[in-house]
Amino acid sequence: xxxxxxxxxxxxxxxxxxxxxxxxxLIGIVWVANQLTExxxxxxxxIVESERTGDVQVFFTTPRYPExxxxxxxxxxxxxxxxxxxxxxxxxxxxxxxDLERVTDALVRADKRGVRVRLVTDSDYEExxxxxxxxxxxxxxxxxxxxxxxxxxxxxxxxxTVWAGSWNLTNNCTYRNNNNAxxxxxxxxxxxxxxxxxxxxxxxxxxxxxxxxxPHPQVEVAGLLLxxxxxxxxxxxVRMIELLEQAExxxxxxxxxxxxxxxxxxxxxxxxxxxxxxxxFEKRNAEGTGSEFAIFQKAGIDxxxxxNPYVMHHKVIIIDEAIVITGxxxxxxxxxxxxxxxxxxxxxxxVAAQYLAEFKRVYQRAEQGE
Numbered sequence: 615x616x617x618x619x620x621x622x623x624x625x626x627x628x629x630x631x632x633x634x635x636x637x638x639x640l641i642g643i644v645w646v647a648n649q650l651t652e653x654x655x656x657x658x659x660x661i662v663e664s665e666r667t668g669d670v671q672v673f674f675t676t677p678r679y680p681e682x683x684x685x686x687x688x689x690x691x692x693x694x695x696x697x698x699x700x701x702x703x704x705x706x707x708x709x710x711x712x713d714l715e716r717v718t719d720a721l722v723r724a725d726k727r728g729v730r731v732r733l734v735t736d737s738d739y740e741e742x743x744x745x746x747x748x749x750x751x752x753x754x755x756x757x758x759x760x761x762x763x764x765x766x767x768x769x770x771x772x773x774x775t776v777w778a779g780s781w782n783l784t785n786n787c788t789y790r791n792n793n794n795a796x797x798x799x800x801x802x803x804x805x806x807x808x809x810x811x812x813x814x815x816x817x818x819x820x821x822x823x824x825x826x827x828x829p830h831p832q833v834e835v836a837g838l839l840l841x842x843x844x845x846x847x848x849x850x851x852v853r854m855i856e857l858l859e860q861a862e863x864x865x866x867x868x869x870x871x872x873x874x875x876x877x878x879x880x881x882x883x884x885x886x887x888x889x890x891x892x893x894x895f896e897k898r899n900a901e902g903t904g905s906e907f908a909i910f911q912k913a914g915i916d917x918x919x920x921x922n923p924y925v926m927h928h929k930v931i932i933i934d935e936a937i938v939i940t941g942x943x944x945x946x947x948x949x950x951x952x953x954x955x956x957x958x959x960x961x962x963x964x965v966a967a968q969y970l971a972e973f974k975r976v977y978q979r980a981e982q983g984e
Contacts, residue, residue, distance in 0.1 A: 670838055670960070671797040672968045675781065679923055681790050689788045690795055694769065694777060695720040697797075701729050701771050706811045708734045708766040708954075710942070712744025712783045722751045732756075734814045736764040744783065756815045762846075762952035764820055765942050770807045775799050778807070778956060779940055780870070780929050790924035792868070792976055794940060794969070796958060798840070802830040806842050810956065820954050822846040841959035845943060850957045851950050854931065854939060855880045857959070861933045864890040866973045868928035871896065871944040873904035878945075882913045893917045894973070894980050896926045906945075920976060921983025932970055936963045 673690045691714045698705055698720035705724055712718060712735060721744075725731045735745055737757040745755050758764035769777040779795035787793050806828050813819045826847040833840045843850035851874065858865060858880040865881055872878065872895060885891040893910065897919040900907040910917040920926035931939040941957035943949045960966075 669797075669799040669836055670962075670965065672965060673779075673781075673795045673797065674968075674972050675788055675791065675793045677790050677792060677922055677924060681924070686785060686789050690781065691716050691783070691788045693797075694783075697771055697775065697777070698724050698769075703772050704730045704732075704770070705772075706732050706734075706770045706808060706815070707783075708764070708768050708807075708811055708814065709744065709783045710736050710763060710765050710767055711739045711742060711787075713739075713742045713785060714783050714788065715743060717783055718744045718747050721748060721753065725751060725753050732811075732815055734758070734764060734766075734811065738763070754815075756818070758814070758820050758954065760820055762821050762948065763954070764814065765949070765953040765955050766810075767942050768807055768811075768956055770804050770811065773804050773808060774801050776803050776807050778942075778958060780927050780942060782927075786924065787927060790922075791927040792920070792922055792925070792972075793927050794930065794972065796940065796960070798835060800833055800835045800840075802833045803835065803840065803842060805829045806831075806833075806844075807956070810844050814954065821952050824954070838965065839961040841961075843941075843957040843959075845949060845955040845957070846951050846953060849950075850943065851876065853959065857933055857937060857939070858884060858931075861889055863934050864932075865892075866890075866932040866970060867893040868926065868930045868973060868976055869893060869895050869899075869945055870925070870927050870929055871899050871902075871946050872906045873902075873947065874945040874950070875906070878906040878909060882910070882915065885913060885915050891915050892973075892977065894920050894926060894976050896920055897922075897983075898925070904946075918977065918980035919983070921979040921981070922976075926976060928972075928976070930969060930973070932966055932973060935966050935970055937961055938966050938969045940969070 678685050695716040701724050721731050731753050733748055733755045737759045740757055748755050767782050776798045777795055781787055781793040781795040809829055813824045824847045828842060831842060854877055861884050865884055881891050895907050899905060900919040907917060929944050938960045943955040943957045949955050
């Protein structure tokens, strides 16, 4: 027994020496790597936060014509309600409007089982089913009482999953209007949206008064590059125009409201350069004050007023069938300068193909409606 204990002690000493030498070697490798990568100043290349795991899903609403209350099943509201039912710790909702019973009731159930639930919404819709039901359940709700809109439509679940897009959490936007939603599993992206939520919910800062401090402006999720912007504190217009000017083959867009001259002129310039440019405007806004619809027509661009008897609510630009710009952001001065908005720019041919298919569906409907 004594000999065995002595042998174990010897092996322990030998292992300690090996570990010490290995540590010295690793320190040397790190020092050399730092020397090789150290530059003379900060790099102009944006930092891309990368995650090894993640998922990106795309959902589109499928409006029915005509639509009745009996038709309200099978929509993405059911998917969001199921995701909320699966939440374990937190659910933060920033919703311009909230009248979906399935989603609201799922939030109440989450609160009852100990999940922290919070809502930020616009005061114009204070009396909707969602805010009133949550208040009655003692779930905290913060209202944006400014004249500009708290126009976001996003949900963050358990600090890991983000729902965002053009989809208001309403029956109309779910079952009557054309909308899109991205569901992204990413802790880093969730940190961005949580930071924006906290600015509104905790600090009461909305619109341009909100700080421009997105933790991860660029994130790589499941091999896809995502750029993330929040307005009005940011300047996504500059980035949109930059991407439009870099387009090489095509630009397709779906616009609920389009009154931004600079974005329009960037598209017209590319049309004149020989690129394919096509768009569909929400019919009721196509001839509204400041609309770019007539300007596009005059420039010879193929634009149509949509054919949905209800509302075409997308805010989407597809560039070179490889980049998708989407979110709550209408192409307008109000979105750029006053409202609370969020934008995702997705660099992915696969995602772009899904949005292009939706564009073709909406475009075909617009042709039929003429």
